[in-house]
Amino acid sequence: MSLMQEMGAKALKLNIPLSVQLDVTYRCNERCVHCYLDHNDYGEMTTAEIKDLLDQLAAAGVFFLVFSGGEVFLRRDFFELLEHARSLLFSVKVKTNAIMIGEKEADRLAELGLHGVQVSVYSHRPEVHDRITKVPGSLERTLAGARLLRERGVNVIFANVLMGPNAADYPAVRSLALEIGAEYTVDPTITPMMDGQRGVLEWNIRHAELQKVMRDPALVGSVEDFCAPPSGPLSEQDAYETLPCSAGHTACYVSPYGDVYPCVQFPLPTGNVRKQKFIDIWRYSPQFQEVRSISMADLQGCSKCVHSGSCSRCPGLAYMEGNMRGPSIQDCEKSFARTGIPSENLLKKHPELVQITNFNPASLQPT
Amino acid sequence: MKNAYIARSTDIASRMFAGETMIMSPRDSTLFNLNETASAIWEAADGRTSLEQIIEQHVCAAFDVTPEEAMKDAESLVQELAEHGILKVSEEPIS
Numbered sequence: 314m315s316l317m318q319e320m321g322a323k324a325l326k327l328n329i330p331l332s333v334q335l336d337v338t339y340r341c342n343e344r345c346v347h348c349y350l351d352h353n354d355y356g357e358m359t360t361a362e363i364k365d366l367l368d369q370l371a372a373a374g375v376f377f378l379v380f381s382g383g384e385v386f387l388r389r390d391f392f393e394l395l396e397h398a399r400s401l402l403f404s405v406k407v408k409t410n411a412i413m414i415g416e417k418e419a420d421r422l423a424e425l426g427l428h429g430v431q432v433s434v435y436s437h438r439p440e441v442h443d444r445i446t447k448v449p450g451s452l453e454r455t456l457a458g459a460r461l462l463r464e465r466g467v468n469v470i471f472a473n474v475l476m477g478p479n480a481a482d483y484p485a486v487r488s489l490a491l492e493i494g495a496e497y498t499v500d501p502t503i504t505p506m507m508d509g510q511r512g513v514l515e516w517n518i519r520h521a522e523l524q525k526v527m528r529d530p531a532l533v534g535s536v537e538d539f540c541a542p543p544s545g546p547l548s549e550q551d552a553y554e555t556l557p558c559s560a561g562h563t564a565c566y567v568s569p570y571g572d573v574y575p576c577v578q579f580p581l582p583t584g585n586v587r588k589q590k591f592i593d594i595w596r597y598s599p600q601f602q603e604v605r606s607i608s609m610a611d612l613q614g615c616s617k618c619v620h621s622g623s624c625s626r627c628p629g630l631a632y633m634e635g636n637m638r639g640p641s642i643q644d645c646e647k648s649f650a651r652t653g654i655p656s657e658n659l660l661k662k663h664p665e666l667v668q669i670t671n672f673n674p675a676s677l678q679p680t
Numbered sequence: 681m682k683n684a685y686i687a688r689s690t691d692i693a694s695r696m697f698a699g700e701t702m703i704m705s706p707r708d709s710t711l712f713n714l715n716e717t718a719s720a721i722w723e724a725a726d727g728r729t730s731l732e733q734i735i736e737q738h739v740c741a742a743f744d745v746t747p748e749e750a751m752k753d754a755e756s757l758v759q760e761l762a763e764h765g766i767l768k769v770s771e772e773p774i775s
Contacts, residue, residue, distance in 0.1 A: 316711045320702055329697055376695040376702055404693030404704050426691035426706045468709075 320376070324563040325556075329374035330595055332564040334577055337363065337394060338383040339569055343410055343446040345433075347476055347516040349504045350383065357569040360390040362587065364397050366567065369591040371401040377428075378403035381577075383569070386413040395425055404428045408472070411458030412451060419458070423465035431470040432459045432495075437485035441478055460493055469495040476503065480522040487531065501526055502643060505633045507580050517643075523650040540651050543619040552610035552621070557628045561604035565595065575604050579629025581637065604628070607638060614640050614658045620648040624656075681755045686734070687727030687774040692766045696723075705764045712766070717743050717750075718757050725767060727774030731758065 314322070324331040338357055339350045358366070370378065378398055385391050385407060398405050407422070408431045414422070422430065432455060436442040442452035462469050471490040473483050483499055490497035501523055505511045518526075526532060533539040547555060556562055561575035561583075568574070571586040573594050583601050584594030595601060607628070610616050613636070615626060625648075630641035640658040649655045655663070688694075693704040701714040701722055714722055717739055724734040731754060739750045761767035768774055 316713055319713065320711070323698070323700075327698060371695070374695055374697045376693065376704075402692065402694040426693075428693065428704070428706070428709065 321559070321563055324374070327374075328596065330370075330563060330565055331375065332377040332379070332559070333370055333375045334379040334381055334564075334566045335363075335366070335370075336381050336383060336567070336569050336577070337385055337391065338388050340387045341382060341384045341410075342387060342412055343384070343448050343451060345435075345446050347445070347474065347503050347513050349506045349513060351506075351508070352383065355570060357388075358571050358587070360393060362571070363390075363394055366571070366586050366591060367394070367398050367401055367403075369586070371403065373592050373595060376404055377406070379406045379408060381408035384413070385409055386418070392421055395422075395427075399425050399427075406431060408433075409458075410446070410451070410455055411462070412448075412454045414458030414461060416461060419461035419465050419467070422462060423467050427467060429468040429470050429496075430459075430462055431472050431498075434459075434471045434473055434486050434489070435476075436479045436482040437489050438482060441482060445476070445478065456489070456493075459495060463493045463495060469493070471495050471497045473497065473499045474503070475499060475501045475518050475522070475526065476516040477518055477522075478516075480518045480526075483526070484529075484531070499526065499532055501647070502627075502630075504578050504630070509633060511633075514643075520646070520650055523647065527647075527651045540653075542652050542654060543648070544622050545619050546617045547609060547621045549610070552616050553608050555609040557607060557609060557612065557626060560628060561601050565601075567591075573598075575601070576629050578627060579604075579632055579637075581629075581632055604637070611638055612640075613638050618656050618658065619654065620645075620652070620656050624648050681758065681769075682730070682732040682735075682751055683771065684731050684758070685727055685729070685770050685773050686721075686725040686731055686758055687768045687770075688722065688725050689766050689768060694722075703761075703766055705766050707765050710764055712761070712764075714757075717745070717753070721754055721757065722767075727768070727770075731755075 339352055340354055341352050405427050406429045407427060411432045435445045439452045443449050459469050473486045487497045501518055503514055503517045506513060528536050530536050560579050566574045566577040573583050574580050581600050583598040615621055624644055626644045627641050628637050630643050631637055631639050642662060645656045645659040649659055691706040695702050696719060699716040701719040703712040720738045721734055724738045735747055735750045735754055740747050758767060758769060762769045
């Protein structure tokens with residue numbers, strides 16, 4: 314077990330929120346076509362409120378802190394918040410489009426000892442990236458900001474969300490990242506709007522494109538291992554002992570308005586830090602306790618699925634599909650693209666897949 | 681090394697729970713987990729107290745260990761943390 318895994322296991326045992334994402338604003342200077350946020354400001358937490366929250370998070374044992382948005386640099390107090398967070402010795406990551414990072418900002422970020430700055434890059438082609446962000450010139454400014462950070466030794470991570478219009482561009486985006494010494498991550502998941510609207514899902518990449526991504530050794534390592542056929546359902550004991558995800562167990566999310574959720578992709582309201590102490594919400598909210606009570610064995614349609622041992626099922630996406638104990642069809646689709654074998658949940662939604670794949674998932678059920 | 685002064689780097693990320701301390705080096709993201717004894721040294725590493733005083737006041741006074749054993753372990757700990765840039769070591773007090 315790695316030290317990181319040991320940390321996670323210890324945090325789980327002690328009920329410590331090891332990782333928190335804090336969105337400091339939903340306002341943004343881009344209008345990305347796939348974004349799940351409402352960018353209006355309905356009363357963000359003040360500087361004093363966020364500093365007090367950071368004090369509470371440190372006292373609760375939070376180690377990994379992610380500042381995100383919206384665009385974090387639209388808050389005039391963002392550096393003050395960052396400095397306060399670093400004085401509390403969090404491991405801090407910042408998610409940004411880097412448009413507002415000039416030399417002065419890059420200097421200050423380099424001085425703060427951040428764990429990393431994650432920059433959204435959609436394509437190496439301005440006409441594609443800028444069409445997604447709806448801001449002309451945004452790719453050029455984003456890359457300029459990222460370069461300034463790298464020149465100062467800041468760890469930069471390119472986050473490449475894949476959609477229909479940019480699905481073919483990821484190898485070039487990865488090359489761009491390597492060229493400036495940045496890390497690269499790819500994400501083929503489009504998230505429904507936080508209010509549940511699912512119109513943005515039309516931007517999801519197609520099955521064939523997803524298959525190509527999942528068979529690229531540059532991204533997944535051993536394709537043979539990554540795309541191996543499912544080994545069948547978890548044993549009953551493993552199903553009872555396996556937790557669906559860290560959301561609500563060792564991780565959570567706080568919105569700019571102080572609302573606390575298990576994860577940014579799991580908008581189950583659990584409380585608000587303007588009304589309660591963070592630690593009371595984390596420990597005693599009935600919603601958090603319900604999330605924590607769910608093991609793989611409780612997942613309807615998933616616990617006996619052939620993919621249950623390797624599926625990336627997101628409980629938040631399942632929640633947004635209507636049932637946090639149910640399947641996340643988006644993840645069923647990923648398991649299908651990865652292995653070529655559809656889950657029963659996917660077959661219920663797309664019965665035509667039986668003919669296409671000539672596969673009967675029941676053949677992998679225990680006898 | 682017993683007369684050395686040690687101070688925690690301000691670049692690191694760190695959190696203590698259940699008596700142990702997790703530290704992440706900013707240079708290479710290496711994680712360290714300090715046990716209770718090492719955590720006591722870490723917490724006392726203010727740059728103004730010598731390692732010998734730290735051993736006497738924060739280790740031997742709280743744990744069942746001889747000053748010689750504690751110093752030997754402490755020197756090894758200080759050296760490793762200093763190599764990763766998460767602890768500063770000096771023959772003079774560190775401000």
